[in-house]
Amino acid sequence: MKDKNFNFCKTLTEYRREKTVEVNIGGVSLGGKNPIRIQSMTDTDTLDTDATVEQIIRIIKSGADYVRLAVKTTKEAHNLKEIKEKVRALGYKTPLIADVHFNSKIAEIAAQYVSKVRINPGNFSDKRAQFQQHVYSDEEYRAELSKIEEKLAPFLETCKKHNVAIRIGANQGSLSDRIMSRYGDTPLGIVESVMEFLHICQKHEFDNIVISIKSWNTRFLVYTVRLMNYKMRLESMKYPFHIGVTEAGEGEDGRIRSAIGIGTLLIDGIGDTVRVSLTEKPENEIPYAQKLVKVVEARKGHEQIEAPVFTQTNPFEFERRYGRPVRKIGNRRLPVVIAHLQESSIVEVSNLNGRTEPDYYFDGKSILNRKGRKFPVLTLEDYLYNDIYQSTHRFIRCSRKELVEFRKTNPEVIAKLKAERKAVILLESDNENRYADMRAFFMLLESIICRLSVVLWGHYNERSLQDLQLKAATDLGGLFIDGYGDGILLTNENPNIFYSDLKNTSFHILQATRMRISKSEFISCPGCGRTQFDLHKTTLEVKQHFGHLKNLKIGVMGCVVNGPGEMVDADYGFVGAGNGKINLYKGSKVIKRHIPHDDAVIELEKIIKANGDWEEQ
Numbered sequence: 001m002k003d004k005n006f007n008f009c010k011t012l013t014e015y016r017r018e019k020t021v022e023v024n025i026g027g028v029s030l031g032g033k034n035p036i037r038i039q040s041m042t043d044t045d046t047l048d049t050d051a052t053v054e055q056i057i058r059i060i061k062s063g064a065d066y067v068r069l070a071v072k073t074t075k076e077a078h079n080l081k082e083i084k085e086k087v088r089a090l091g092y093k094t095p096l097i098a099d100v101h102f103n104s105k106i107a108e109i110a111a112q113y114v115s116k117v118r119i120n121p122g123n124f125s126d127k128r129a130q131f132q133q134h135v136y137s138d139e140e141y142r143a144e145l146s147k148i149e150e151k152l153a154p155f156l157e158t159c160k161k162h163n164v165a166i167r168i169g170a171n172q173g174s175l176s177d178r179i180m181s182r183y184g185d186t187p188l189g190i191v192e193s194v195m196e197f198l199h200i201c202q203k204h205e206f207d208n209i210v211i212s213i214k215s216w217n218t219r220f221l222v223y224t225v226r227l228m229n230y231k232m233r234l235e236s237m238k239y240p241f242h243i244g245v246t247e248a249g250e251g252e253d254g255r256i257r258s259a260i261g262i263g264t265l266l267i268d269g270i271g272d273t274v275r276v277s278l279t280e281k282p283e284n285e286i287p288y289a290q291k292l293v294k295v296v297e298a299r300k301g302h303e304q305i306e307a308p309v310f311t312q313t314n315p316f317e318f319e320r321r322y323g324r325p326v327r328k329i330g331n332r333r334l335p336v337v338i339a340h341l342q343e344s345s346i347v348e349v350s351n352l353n354g355r356t357e358p359d360y361y362f363d364g365k366s367i368l369n370r371k372g373r374k375f376p377v378l379t380l381e382d383y384l385y386n387d388i389y390q391s392t393h394r395f396i397r398c399s400r401k402e403l404v405e406f407r408k409t410n411p412e413v414i415a416k417l418k419a420e421r422k423a424v425i426l427l428e429s430d431n432e433n434r435y436a437d438m439r440a441f442f443m444l445l446e447s448i449i450c451r452l453s454v455v456l457w458g459h460y461n462e463r464s465l466q467d468l469q470l471k472a473a474t475d476l477g478g479l480f481i482d483g484y485g486d487g488i489l490l491t492n493e494n495p496n497i498f499y500s501d502l503k504n505t506s507f508h509i510l511q512a513t514r515m516r517i518s519k520s521e522f523i524s525c526p527g528c529g530r531t532q533f534d535l536h537k538t539t540l541e542v543k544q545h546f547g548h549l550k551n552l553k554i555g556v557m558g559c560v561v562n563g564p565g566e567m568v569d570a571d572y573g574f575v576g577a578g579n580g581k582i583n584l585y586k587g588s589k590v591i592k593r594h595i596p597h598d599d600a601v602i603e604l605e606k607i608i609k610a611n612g613d614w615e616e617q
Contacts, residue, residue, distance in 0.1 A: 008230040008315055009268040013307055013440055015299035015433050018229070018269040020240040023208055025165050026095025026115030028065055030210060030272050031240030036297070037273035038289045039066040039242075040282040041099065043535070043558075046076040046083070053086045055282065060094045062286035066273070068097040068118065077109035084113055097167070104151040111158045116210070118167040121193040122174040125151045134181050144178050149200050156206045165208040168197045171246055172215035172224070187224035187316065191231055198237065210273070212242035216523045217569070218261040219318060219481050219514045221245060227316045229270050240272035241265075247523045247555070250279035250539055252469060254524075256505070257512040259292055259470050260477030266296040267435050267478065279524040279539045279556070288470075295470055302432035306404070307440030308447040313483055318514075320483040321442065323453030326393050326424050327369075328359055329486050330453030334516045336487035338362050338455060339503040342495075346372055352500045355550075356507045356518050362489055367395050377426060380406045384413050390422070395455070397426045400441035418450050426489065428457040434475040442484045455487035456480075463494050465501050473509055480513035520549045523570055524556040535576075538597070542574060545601050549608070549615055555585070571613065574604055586611060 010016055022032030030037055040059050044052045046069050056067050071077050077098070084096055098110035099118045104125065111117050125148040136144070159166055170190045183189030190213055201209060213228055215221040225241065232239065245261035258276045265271050276289040313319045323330035339358035341349060346361055346368065360367050366374040377395045378387065380402060387394075396417075398406075407413055417423075431437035438456065445452070456476050462468040472490055479485050488509060490502045510516035524539040539556045546554055555570040573585030577593065582600035584592040584607055595603050608614045 007233055008226040009270060012268070013305040013436050015267060015296075015302060015436070016269050017272075018241075019238060020272055021207065021238045023165050023210055023240055024163070025066065025097075025210075027093065028095050028115075030165075034272070036266070036271060036293045037065040038063060038286055038293065039068060039097070039273060039275050040064050040285045040289075041068040041070070041275070041277075043282060046071060047079055049079060049082050049086065052083055053090070056083070056087055056094075056096070057090065057092060058281075058283045059286065060092050062283040063290055064094065064286050066095050066097055066116070068099050069114075071098045071100050071106060071110050074106055074109055077106045077113075080110055080113040104155055108155050108158045111155065111162055111164045114164065116165040116167060117155075117159065118169045118212075119155075119197075120174055121168060121170050121197045122176050122179070124148070124197075134177060136178060136181055141178070141182070145196060145200075148196065149203075152197065152200050153204055156201060156204050159208065160206060163208075165210060166201075166206075167210040167212055167242055168194050168201075169212040169214070169242070170194050171213075172217065172220055187220065187227050190224050191228045194228060195231060198232075198239070207239075209239045210242050211239050212244070214244050214246035215261075216245060216247035216249075216257075217514065218245060218257060218264070218477070218512055221261045222264050222478070222481050223316050223318070225265055225270060226268075230316070241270055242273045242275070243271035244275040244277055246277055247557070249522055249524045250536060252466075253508065253512070253522070254278045254280075255288055255466065256469055256473045256477075256508045258288075259473035260481070260509070260512050262292060263296055263474030264435070264478035264481055266293070267299065267433070267474065279536050281536070288466075291467075291470060292474070295474055299433040299436075302436075305400070305431065305433065305437050305440050307400075307443040315482070318481075318483055321485075322451060323424075323486045324421065324451045326422060326453055329424050329455070333486070335480070335485055335510055336360060336455070337503065337506045337510070337516075338367060338487060338489040339499065339506070340364075340489070340491045341368075342499050342502075344499060346370070349499050353503070356504065358503055358506075359487070362491070380410075380413060383423070384410055384416060393422050393424075395424050395426045396452075397428065397457075399427065399429050400437055400444060401429075401431070403441070403444065414448050414450070417452060418448065420452060423452060424486070425452050425454045426457050427454050428459060429475075434458070435478050438476075438479055439482065439484065442479075453486040454484070455489055456485045457489045457491070459491045459493075461493040463496050465497055465505075468492055468497055468501070469505050469508070472505060473512070477509055477513050480510065480515045485515075517551050520546055520551070521553040521570075522546075522556060523553060538574075541601060542604075545605070546608070549613065552608075552613060554604075572604060572608060574600060 020031040023030045042055045044055050059067050095115035097116040098114045100107040102123045107117050179189050179193045213224050243262050245258045276285045278285050320332045325331035336359035338360040340362050375393050376389050377397050380398050383396050429437040458472045460468050488506045507518045522543050535558050542556050553570040555573040557575040575583045577583045580597045581594040584604050
């Protein structure tokens with residue numbers, strides 16, 4: 001049957017990269033049949049030539065295909081020439097990219113020295129967003145577009161002259177007031193802001209373009225990039241995508257969030273270059289990004305997946321699947337966490353739970369509630385022919401492939417599943433493309449109108465926790481983003497990974513997909529040349545000081561370029577204001593300005609207390 005997937009990608013059931021045009025970036029081409037490229041960004045002062053060159057080389061040695069630099073003044077733009085000359089003199093040919101905001105003239109200068117310039121449609125021409133509502137008439141709106149073209153056209157001519165590519169990079173929260181007045185800070189608003197620039201580029205016959213759309217919110221990110229790709233496909237545009245989760249954070253939180261956002265898109269074939277934006281040293285981003293791409297590309301040549309794909313949910317906005325309720329599971333409740341006991345008892349692991357106690361436990365044979373009551377786990381065959389537990393709640397363990405094969409000789413199982421009121425499916429998969437395979441299972445349930453609740457079961461045999469987190473995030477994260485799944489169970493055969501590791505990873509995945517918030521959320525950018533304090537150290541300090549608070553989102557941003565906008569849905573914010581000063585926010589409103597950095601954490605605590613959100617440890 002025709003793959004009616006809203007046309008946001010080629011297919012939902014096969015790993016296959018989208019066909020994009022090839023863009024030459026300093027001799028290292030992107031898109032087309034080229035490999036998925038990896039990149040990072042310096043966080044040094046771009047006027048400090050030696051420090052910047054040293055960091056560029058560290059990033060290159062880590063395996064980056066491109067290195068990006070923040071350029072905020074004309075002086076820095078001209079200094080790109082010296083930086084490039086020193087890098088080349090040391091024998092490194094890796095293309096350099098300039099990141100420019102708020103000043104089209106700086107972008108024109110930078111284009112003389114680098115291989116690509118990133119511009120932001122939210123601030124290339126429009127004024128910095130004031131988050132003020134103004135209703136533009138159609139005539140006023142067209143006049144503003146003309147002003148954009150007046151500034152963009154000379155820049156495009158400069159890029160043509162020097163054979164320089166551009167990245168049109170839009171971020172959530174960095175839209176102009178003009179766009180937000182008509183579309184809001186929405187996926188559609190971001191997409192339209194990029195499309196405006198693409199249409200001007202096409203008018204001026206400029207096609208050396210890379211697209212990026214980013215957000216710290218993985219759900220928002222995935223929906224927006226899908227919508228962007230859909231809009232481009234409607235107009236036969238095939239520009240390559242730069243994919244990343246902005247303000248991903250640090251440590252395992254940043255890595256899991258990045259794996260979910262980037263991995264979900266890559267698995268559907270969208271993405272030609274990636275950056276994992278961690279609040280750490282930039283060279284730390286490269287090995288994880290390489291590993292992420294490798295995990296996704298391991299899906300090549302996977303076993304064929306069949307599904308009635310016309311039954312999928314809306315891929316552009318959140319739509320939670322309804323699962324028939326069984327105890328705490330289903331009925332669009334928060335997804336449950338089932339923790340693998342690994343030969344231990346509930347009593348033995350209870351002191352390891354801390355603030356995140358699982359809803360159920362798994363002992364390898366049965367599911368147990370917190371009081372130790374057992375619920376049987378049945379195969380499809382036992383469920384149909386040996387089900388002596390019909391009067392109690394139970395779990396049915398199966399995969400899409402098993403159900404498809406079993407129903408061929410036992411068609412009556414479908415009628416029983418549709419009528420079932422006391423069972424939950426434990427969904428597993430042995431397909432290399434587990435995300436697509438499990439998604440196809442939900443399509444199958446919809447096609448037979450079966451409303452059973454489903455717990456996603458990821459079973460692994462990994463030696464390291466990071467490898468398990470990466471695979472579980474890419475396998476299961478996209479399903480939760482799509483509104484599938486009433487719970488999660490992670491198991492691992494290798495004893496190197498312990499009970500707490502599996503349990504905590506389950507909670508991390510649910511939090512990163514916005515399905516279940518179990519701790520404070522810290523939205524922190526990776527830092528760049530605009531940052532004038534130790535962002536990584538400060539982020540760790542903020543997390544340590546406020547980590548005990550529940551259900552708050554706290555932003556830690558290096559500067560005011562995109563920070564206030566990109567943390568617009570945060571509860572509180574900590575944003576660099578230059579010269580060692582910090583601005584403190586409640587939502588998108590500045591509460592205190594130019595606080596000395598060393599005093600800012602305590603001042604933020606006072607603001608949180610004043611708003612009634614503080615809890616003592």
